[in-house]
Amino acid sequence: MPPVPDPDTATPDTAAPVDAVALTADLIRCPSVTPEEGGALRLLEALLSDAGFVCTRVDRNGTANLFARWGQKGANRSFGFNGHTDVVPPGNPDEWRFPPFSAERAEGRLWGRGACDMKSGVAAFVAAAIDFVRETPPDGAVILAITGDEEGPALDGTVALLEWMAEQGERMTHCLVGEPTCPSVMGEMIKNGRRGSMNAVIEARGTQGHAAYPHRAKNPLPALVQLLNRLATHELDQGNANFDPSTLALTTIDTGNTATNVIPARARAGLNIRFNDLHSGESLTRWLESEAARAETETGIAFSVSVRISGESFVTQPGWFTDLVRDCVAAGTGVTPVLSTSGGTSDARFIKDHCPVVEFGLVGQSMHQVDEHVEIAHIEQLKTVYRQLLERYFAT
Numbered sequence: 001m002p003p004v005p006d007p008d009t010a011t012p013d014t015a016a017p018v019d020a021v022a023l024t025a026d027l028i029r030c031p032s033v034t035p036e037e038g039g040a041l042r043l044l045e046a047l048l049s050d051a052g053f054v055c056t057r058v059d060r061n062g063t064a065n066l067f068a069r070w071g072q073k074g075a076n077r078s079f080g081f082n083g084h085t086d087v088v089p090p091g092n093p094d095e096w097r098f099p100p101f102s103a104e105r106a107e108g109r110l111w112g113r114g115a116c117d118m119k120s121g122v123a124a125f126v127a128a129a130i131d132f133v134r135e136t137p138p139d140g141a142v143i144l145a146i147t148g149d150e151e152g153p154a155l156d157g158t159v160a161l162l163e164w165m166a167e168q169g170e171r172m173t174h175c176l177v178g179e180p181t182c183p184s185v186m187g188e189m190i191k192n193g194r195r196g197s198m199n200a201v202i203e204a205r206g207t208q209g210h211a212a213y214p215h216r217a218k219n220p221l222p223a224l225v226q227l228l229n230r231l232a233t234h235e236l237d238q239g240n241a242n243f244d245p246s247t248l249a250l251t252t253i254d255t256g257n258t259a260t261n262v263i264p265a266r267a268r269a270g271l272n273i274r275f276n277d278l279h280s281g282e283s284l285t286r287w288l289e290s291e292a293a294r295a296e297t298e299t300g301i302a303f304s305v306s307v308r309i310s311g312e313s314f315v316t317q318p319g320w321f322t323d324l325v326r327d328c329v330a331a332g333t334g335v336t337p338v339l340s341t342s343g344g345t346s347d348a349r350f351i352k353d354h355c356p357v358v359e360f361g362l363v364g365q366s367m368h369q370v371d372e373h374v375e376i377a378h379i380e381q382l383k384t385v386y387r388q389l390l391e392r393y394f395a396t
Contacts, residue, residue, distance in 0.1 A: 061155075077394060086152060098371075109376060120382065150347055204224040232271075245276070322358060326339075360385070362378050362382060
C-alpha cells in the first residue's frame with residue numbers, strides 16, 4: 001500500500017492554484033475506510049489552515065470530522081460545502097486493475113477507492129474555495145464541513161458537525177453537498193431533494209414442533225409470508241410533482257432453522273421503504289404496525305415490528321438558489337442539468353434542517369465498485385463549477 005501523504009509536506013505552493021486532481025490523488029492514497037480517518041482530514045486541515053481557514057476537528061465517538069471557515073463567524077452570507085472522506089471497503093484487492101489506494105492515472109482516469117465517491121468532490125470544493133478566497137476575498141464566509149462517517153452509521157459525522165455548529169453559533173446560509181449526482185453525463189443532474197428511508201424488522205412468533213405433526217405446532221412462516229405479500233403488493237402512492245412513487249423492498253427472510261424436520265418457533269423479515277413527502281417515517285411505522293396487528297388477529301401468530309428511520313424526505317423548492325447552481329453547472333460543463341429527487345440518501349437529509357441545500361457532483365457509475373474511477377477532466381470541470389458558484393453567490 002502506498003504511504004499516506006504527510007500533511008506537513010503535502011500542501012501546495014500558496015501562490016499557485018490548487019490542483020484538484022493531484023489533491024484527489026493524495027486523498028485516495030489515504031486509506032480512510034470508514035470509520036478510519038486514514039490521514040485524509042489531517043491532509044485537508046493542513047492545506048486549509050495554510051490558506052487562512054480556521055480549522056476545528058469535531059471528532060465524536062471515534063469519528064473524525066473537520067470544520068473549516070474562512071471569514072468571520074456569523075457573517076450575513078456563509079456559503080457551505082459538505083462532503084466526506086471515508087470510503088467503503090475495497091473488497092478483494094486482487095480483483096482491482098490497480099491497487100485500490102494507489103491513485104493510478106491511466107486512460108484519462110484516476111483510479112482508486114473514493115475516486116468517485118467522493119474524494120474527488122471534496123478535492124474540487126476545497127481547491128475552488130482556497131483559490132477563491134485567495135484571489136477574490138468575499139464579503140462573507142466560506143464554510144467546509146467534511147465528515148468521516150457518511151459511509152458508516154452516519155450518527156457522529158455531519159450530525160455532530162451541525163450540532164457543534166449550533167453550539168458555537170456557526171451557520172451556513174446555503175450549502176452544496178458534493179456527492180456524485182449525474183447518472184451518466186457530467187452536468188446532467190442536480191439533486192434538490194431526497195426520499196426518506198427506513199428499515200423495518202418484522203418478527204413472527206409461533207410454537208416449535210415436529211414437521212410430521214404440524215397440528216401440534218404453530219408455524220409462523222405462512223402468516224409471515226402472507227403479511228409480507230400484503231405489504232409488498234400494496235401501492236403506497238403514485239408519486240407527485242416532486243417525487244417518484246414510494247417503494248417497499250423486502251430485503252431478507254430468515255428463520256435460522258437448519259433442521260429439515262422442525263417447524264420453527266420464530267421467523268424474521270427485513271424490508272426497506274424509500275418514501276416521498278406524501279408520508280413520514282412515523283406514518284409508515286403506524287401503517288406497518290397496523291398491518292402486523294391485523295395479521296396477528298387473522299392468524300393467531302404474534303407479530304412485533306421494529307423500525308429505524310434513516311431520514312425523512314425533503315425538497316429544496318426551485319428558486320433563486322437552484323437557478324444559481326443550475327447556471328453554474330451549465331456554464332462549467334456545457335450541459336443544462338435537471339432537478340431530481342431520485343436515488344438514495346445523503347447527508348443533505350441532515351443539512352436541510354440547517355439551511356437550504358442541494359447536491360451536485362460527478363458521474364456516479366463506478367462508486368462502490370471494484371475499479372472505482374473518475375474522469376480526470378470531470379474533476380477539473382467540477383472545480384470550475386464550484387468556483388463559479390462561489391463567485392456568483394457572493395456577487396449577488
